[in-house]
Amino acid sequence: MRTAIKIGGNILQWHFPFIKIFFLPHDITIKLQNSFTDDFIGTLDEQSIQRAKDELNEDEKNRQGAVETFREWVIQQQWLKTPTDTRFLLRFLRPKKYSQLESRKAIEQFWRSRSQIPEWCSNKDPRDPVIQDVLSKGFVMRLPKADKDGRIYLLQRAGCMDVDYIKNKLGGPDAIFKTFSVIVDWITMDPRAQVNGMVGILDLTGYGIQHKLVLHTMENIRKMSSMMQSNPMRVKGLHAYNLPPAFEAVLALIKTFLKPKLRDRVRTHGRTLVSLYEDIDMSVLPKEYLPDDYPCWGTLEEIIEYNKQEILKQPVVDHIMGLTQGDYGVDLKLKPSGEDVPSESFRKLNVD
Incomplete structure (x- = not known):
């Protein structure tokens, strides 16, 4: 007021x-x-609402107070330019279990990382023909079906793309990683992912030394690790399937950039899918990854088309373009030293 x-x-x-x-x-x-108001309406299903309450200490009463406290702090920071609507701020409060201090750190890290990787994170338009073309190749996709715990899955097929196409048609790997960033932004919009978490699957079938030299340079590994860790998401697992020798050193290097908790959630699987089946809800996988007649959402081709169409829906386009084509970001020259610590952080539970 x-x-x-x-x-x-x-x-x-x-x-x-x-x-x-x-x-x-x-x-x-x-x-x-009146104080800041927006058109926020909760859309979580009953299972997710209960998990938010049990694991994140979220209910309708404390959610509103936490968002208002967080918003007021954000507005006061001259060095930070960011959306302040409830939907956006919740994506930082939820994975940080409503700790005001940790949420402040997270939103700074989010914008700091994006400011440092403009070639992947700025001017993103899901309607861009290049992004649509990369999606058509099936390099990265959101799997349409959530698992029984409500978790959202992301599938990346690092060896599916022709190296000459990457170098000659795309002019390098930046368009691929920008497309990856678009899909992550889309997943992060989903309240179920904010509450229940996300699981990543990396299929390395077809990945060779040429892919390593083009995609996974030291600089790209550093950027990818920064983007992964700055994205406000409850990452519940990272699974690498069909790991070839060319990728073993890449994975070892990636893990050195990860925080211990996330590092412990990295799993490698052999050249059969049996081990992967034991760790995830296999019904979320495309038909090509499953035994014959196993129930699933659809084929790789159908899931690719689903991704291409879903990111063209106006709310998704508006959100992603709004984040990446505005003047949002951090100006650390304006940030005062010895910034204050929040007086209240709300109850923080030891639940991941």
Whole structure:
């Protein structure tokens, strides 16, 4: 709420959380304005609502207060430009279990990382013919079906693309990683992913030394690790299937950039899918990855088409373009040293 008071004398602004008082010349006028409101409506299913309550300490009452506290802090930071709607702020509060301090760190890391990798994270338009072309090749896709725990799956097929196509048609791997970033942004929009988490599957079938030299340079590994860790997501597992010798050193290097908790969630599987089946809900996989007649959502071709169509829906286009074509980001030159720590962090549970 903002309170404006006119009173003779000088202009003075006195600021408290959600209250601003202005002293202006001459007569006294009091004006009240409602605090920030948006059109947020919760869309979680009952299972996800219960998990949010049990694991994240989220319910309708404390959610509103936490978002308002977080929003007020964000608005006060001149060095930070970011959306402040409820949907966006929840994607930081939820994985940080409503800790205000950790959410502050997360939103800074999110924008800092994106500012440092503009070739992957800026000017992203899902309608871009290059992004649609990369999706057609099946390099990366969101699997349409969530598992029994409500987790969302991302499948990356690092060896499926022809190296000459990457070098000559795309002019290098940046378009591939930008497309990957588009899919991650789309997944992060989903409240189920924010609450229940995401699982990544890396299929390395067909991956060779030429893919390594083009895709996984030291610089690209550093960028990818930064983007993965700065994205506000509860990553519940990373599974590498059909791991060839050419990728073993890449994976070992990637793991050195990861935080211990995420590093412990990396699993490698042999050249059969049996081991992968033991770790995930196999019904989420494309038909080509399953035994004959096993129930599933569809084939690789059908899932690729699903991804191409879903990211063209207007809310997805507006969200992704809004994040990457505006003036959002951080200007650390404006950030004061010794920034304050939040006085309340809300209950933080030891549940991952």
